[in-house]
Amino acid sequence: MARTPLMAGNWKMNLTHVEAVALVQKLAWTLDDKKHDYAGVEVVVVPPFTDLRSVQTLVDGDKLKIAYGAQDVSAHDAGAYTGEVSAAMLAKLGCGYVVTGHSERREYHGESDALVNTKSRKALDAGMTPIVCVGEPLEVRKAGEQVSYTLEQVAGSLAGFTAEEVAGLVVAYEPVWAIGTGEVATPEDAQEVCSAIRGWVAENLGAEAADAVRVLYGGSVKAANAAAIMAKDDVDGCLVGGASLVADEFAGICRFAELPAV
Numbered sequence: 691m692a693r694t695p696l697m698a699g700n701w702k703m704n705l706t707h708v709e710a711v712a713l714v715q716k717l718a719w720t721l722d723d724k725k726h727d728y729a730g731v732e733v734v735v736v737p738p739f740t741d742l743r744s745v746q747t748l749v750d751g752d753k754l755k756i757a758y759g760a761q762d763v764s765a766h767d768a769g770a771y772t773g774e775v776s777a778a779m780l781a782k783l784g785c786g787y788v789v790t791g792h793s794e795r796r797e798y799h800g801e802s803d804a805l806v807n808t809k810s811r812k813a814l815d816a817g818m819t820p821i822v823c824v825g826e827p828l829e830v831r832k833a834g835e836q837v838s839y840t841l842e843q844v845a846g847s848l849a850g851f852t853a854e855e856v857a858g859l860v861v862a863y864e865p866v867w868a869i870g871t872g873e874v875a876t877p878e879d880a881q882e883v884c885s886a887i888r889g890w891v892a893e894n895l896g897a898e899a900a901d902a903v904r905v906l907y908g909g910s911v912k913a914a915n916a917a918a919i920m921a922k923d924d925v926d927g928c929l930v931g932g933a934s935l936v937a938d939e940f941a942g943i944c945r946f947a948e949l950p951a952v
């Protein structure tokens with residue numbers, strides 16, 4: 691089964707709603723200006739909550755071929771949870787995706803696999819696609835235990851999901867030591883863990899789900915290194931941080947198919 695490549699730009703805590711409109715507008719023009727049809731690639735931006743309504747208005751108004759999503763979601767449906775944002779609120783804003791379990795939330799907010807599982811379930815039940823983040827810290831990589839560590843996160847974060855549900859969601863492998871460091875994983879490193887994630891799905895949920903689930907790589911992806919990573923069989927796209935804040939760079943990543951996989 692051919693999986694549609696997915697390039698998602700996680701803006702993290704950057705850009706006001708005014709700056710967000712400018713970036714999405716420039717991204718749309720940049721993607722289209724060479725008349726290169728990027729229909730074959732799903733392009734998603736993941737802005738801060740405060741920017742979502744403005745991005746929705748622009749995307750809907752100009753009928754842009756750009757989807758958008760949120761960087762987190764509450765584990766609750768509604769009520770006395772100060773500062774949180776519910777899945778229903780995000781769905782109402784037209785979010786197609788929700789990033790769950792990003793390593794920065796696991797680290798700074800103590801998010802466990804169980805909490806990531808609950809949040810991913812809330813997103814799915816509200817009709818949005820979770821992008822479930824997993825990945826090992828440097829000390830685990832140095833010990834050569836990245837596969838077992840990451841698969842443990844996958845098992846905990848996807849607990850209770852049916853084969854059909856997993857087939858429709860996204861898992862993002864983001865080695866923590868590659869995030870924001872400029873030290874991108876080698877395509878072989880990415881392939882090793884992304885194929886192990888697909889193998890786990892096959893073993894636990896069947897071949898159909900394994901063939902359908904999209905597995906992304908994230909961690910210092912740039913236009914210069916995207917094609918080599920995307921050339922790997924089990925990498926279906928990228929979750930991009932810093933480079934997604936620059937329209938030309940992120941557009942270059944989305945157009946990876948036109949770049950040499952050196």
Ligand SMILES: O=C[C@H](O)COP(=O)(O)O
Nearest residue numbers: 700869870909910931932
């Ligand atoms: O969500 C994105 C990842 O954390 C990667 O961020 P980065 O591209 O800035 O390394």
